[in-house]
Each structure stands twice: as C-alpha cells, then as structure tokens.
Amino acid sequence: MSTKPSVTLTERRKAATQLDIAHxxxxxxxxxxxxGTTAEEIALRAGVALRTFYRYFRSKQDAVSPLLADGADRWRALLEAAEPGTPLQRALEDAVGQALATPDEEAERALLRTRGLLRAAADDPALRAVWYRVNQESEERLVPVLARLAGPRAQPLEVRLAAAAATDAIRIALETWAATDAGTQGPDSPVGLATRCLRGLVGGMEPWGREAAAEPR
Structure with missing residues (x-):
C-alpha cells in the first residue's frame, strides 16, 4: 500500500500563511x-508584508483561491477514502453530502463565505477566472481518484468524462445556490442542488464494473 509523503513544517507554515491571507x-x-480592496490592505489585514503576499499570490483575486479550493479538496479526500468498486453515483453523492454539510457554525460560515465570493465573482472577471481555474484544477486532480475507484476495466475516456461532469455538477450547484437566499440545508441547499446535478450529469456514465466497450467495426 502506498503512503503519501509527509508534509514538512515549512510546507505547513506556508499553507497556514496562505490561508490567513485568503481569509x-x-x-x-x-x-x-x-x-474597493487593494493587495496592500489584504496583506495588512493578514499581518504579512506585501512582498510575502506576492510571493504566494499573483493578484488580490488570486488570494482567495485556497478558500475556493477547500471544498473540492475535502470532497476529493472523501472520494479517495472510498472502497474501489464503489458505484460512481453513490461514491460521489456520499462524498458531496459530507463535504458540503453544515453540522456546525464554522462549516456554515465557510459555506456562506463561499456564497459571498461567488456573488462578488459575478461582477469581477478576474475573480471569476480564479473560480474557473480552481474548478479546472479540481477536475484534473479528480481523474486519478475516479480511475482508482473504477478499476482497470474502466475506459480512460469515461473516467475523464465522469470527472468533468462531477466537477461541473458541484460548480453549477454552488453558483445556483449563491444567486439565491436559500439556506445551507434543505432541498435548495448546496447539498440538495449538488445531488440533483450529479444525478442529472453523471447518470448513465457508470464505468464501475462494466466490461470494456467493444471497439467499433
């Protein structure tokens, strides 16, 4: 069994600083x-020098990327923990249900913060580009996770398509929710909308356990 490389103290400190800046x-x-916000003001609020800010981020909009990526990271970690051979639909829905759940005030604040950022992105092309980039990176990192779950019989095309569809399902759900005043729980919450989107986009793309498709003649 392979093990992930341990994270060094320097890497943990770097990640903590980036998260402070993102908040x-x-x-x-x-x-x-x-x-109405400058990079200098963000650095001052985070308690770091401006040069430190630009060491980690290219722009003020880019500074929120760790927060926007957080949900995708948690979702992917939950999928990585799923047993190989788990049906695609169940694995994705179980993971998103946990990743977007709000069992406490901290989780609810994090989700509402994402809503605020997505609303701001609607009027800020640079912030919107960061959001799209985060989703693209998430999709790419999701491919090997789904490939492991699918097993060797799954077609690479199917796995990539499933990763793209699943990523877009979550993105569309969050964007739709952010444009409303719906709560963080219930059928119109991120979990409720994401589940509906996953069933609509991922349904029918089930590589788990299926024999390799025959080549066209």
Missing part, C-alpha cells in the same frame, strides 16, 4: 468588494 481577502471582499 483576510475574503473578509475585505465581503465588505468592500474586489474593486
């Missing part, structure tokens, strides 16, 4: 909007 950027964007 500061999200707080300022929520109150002032991206246009």
């Amino acid at each position: 500061a950027a999200a707080e300022l964007f929520a109150t002032r909007g991206p246009d």
Whole structure:
C-alpha cells in the first residue's frame, strides 16, 4: 500500500500563511468588494508584508483561491477514502453530502463565505477566472481518484468524462445556490442542488464494473 509523503513544517507554515491571507481577502471582499480592496490592505489585514503576499499570490483575486479550493479538496479526500468498486453515483453523492454539510457554525460560515465570493465573482472577471481555474484544477486532480475507484476495466475516456461532469455538477450547484437566499440545508441547499446535478450529469456514465466497450467495426 502506498503512503503519501509527509508534509514538512515549512510546507505547513506556508499553507497556514496562505490561508490567513485568503481569509483576510475574503473578509475585505465581503465588505468592500474586489474593486474597493487593494493587495496592500489584504496583506495588512493578514499581518504579512506585501512582498510575502506576492510571493504566494499573483493578484488580490488570486488570494482567495485556497478558500475556493477547500471544498473540492475535502470532497476529493472523501472520494479517495472510498472502497474501489464503489458505484460512481453513490461514491460521489456520499462524498458531496459530507463535504458540503453544515453540522456546525464554522462549516456554515465557510459555506456562506463561499456564497459571498461567488456573488462578488459575478461582477469581477478576474475573480471569476480564479473560480474557473480552481474548478479546472479540481477536475484534473479528480481523474486519478475516479480511475482508482473504477478499476482497470474502466475506459480512460469515461473516467475523464465522469470527472468533468462531477466537477461541473458541484460548480453549477454552488453558483445556483449563491444567486439565491436559500439556506445551507434543505432541498435548495448546496447539498440538495449538488445531488440533483450529479444525478442529472453523471447518470448513465457508470464505468464501475462494466466490461470494456467493444471497439467499433
């Protein structure tokens, strides 16, 4: 069984600093909007030097990427823990149900913060580009996870298509929810919408346990 390389103290400190900057950027964007916020103000709020800010992020909008990627990272980690051969639909729905759940106030605040960022992205092309980039990176990282779950019989095309469809399902659900005042629980919550989207987009693309498709003659 392969093991993941351990994270060094330097890497943990780097990640913690990036997250501090991301939280500061999200707080300022929520109150002032991206246009009313400067990189200098984000660095000051985070307690770091401006050069430190630019060491980690290319722009003020890019600074929130760790927060936008957090949900996808948790979802992917849950999928990585699923047993190989688990039906695709069940694996995805179970993982998203846990990743987007709000069992406590901290989880609810995190989801509402994502709503604020997505609303800001609607009027800020640079922030929207960060959101799309985060989703593209998530899709690419999801491919090997789904390939492991599918097993050797799955066609690479099917696995890639499933990764793309699943990523878009979550993205569309979050964007739809962010444009409303729906709560964090219930049928119109991120979990409820994501489940509906997954069933609509991923249904019929079940590589798990299926024999390799015959080549066209």
